[in-house]
Amino acid sequence: DVKVTQSSRYLVKRTGEKVFLECVQDMDHENMFWYRQDPGLGLRLIYFSYDVKMKEKGDIPEGYSVSREKKERFSLILESASTNQTSMYLCASSFQGPSSTDTQYFGPGTRLTVL
Amino acid sequence: AQTVTQSQPEMSVQEAETVTLSCTYDTSESDYYLFWYKQPPSRQMILVIRQEAYKQQNATENRFSVNFQKAAKSFSLKISDSQLGDAAMYFCAYSPYQGGSEKLVFGKGTKLTVNP
Secondary structure (H helix, E strand, C coil): CCCEEECCCEEEECCCCCEEEEEEECCCCCEEEEEEEECCCEEEEEEEEEECCEEEECCCCCCEEEEEEECCEEEEEECCCCHHHCEEEEEEEECCCCCCCCCCEECCCEEEEEC | CCEEECCCCEEEEECCCCEEECCEEECCCCCEEEEEEEECCCCCCEEEEEEECCCCCCCEECCEEEEEECCCCEEEEEECCCCHHHCEEEEEEEEECCCCCCCCEECCCEEEEEEC
């Protein structure tokens, strides 16, 4: 079974702190994604990566950056956390099929609270 | 830009009954994929069912089936013989065919309650 893990289920940080959210997948997937999930807004894509050291902005990249130094690991960085970044953060990964869209597999999520 | 609309924020169904969740989408593409994902309370999001736009036949997975109407840009999910374990948030999602780094566009979700 595909396994996507996230470093923390719950995280509480203070405004202005630098925050790292880690995601690891064990299925050699090329694609990895970071979403945030807010009630009434669904899931919104922050960043995604289709290869090591490659990244592209999603729909809401402001205030975030990412790092992908190894294929299995994709990190989301909040350079200076703000209260409006309080949210559930979901990581996902998928194969990069040559002719089809493959399923995205999701991690359990990190609920981040910024005080 | 592509959009996905789920017009029912909440739905409820009696155990063993059938329920249909609605989803419409907007795209100018001809090749794309549609998905329904399920997120149980405090648990991981999992894929329920997927549909390739070029396939006319509606996808089915056990008690889950879709009604895909390409011209109407509609993609509803039918859950038959509902079970307590079906209670969850359900998200409809769209992905264009890009032959590589496919991204999903999600609807805002429908919260399904199953009453015993």
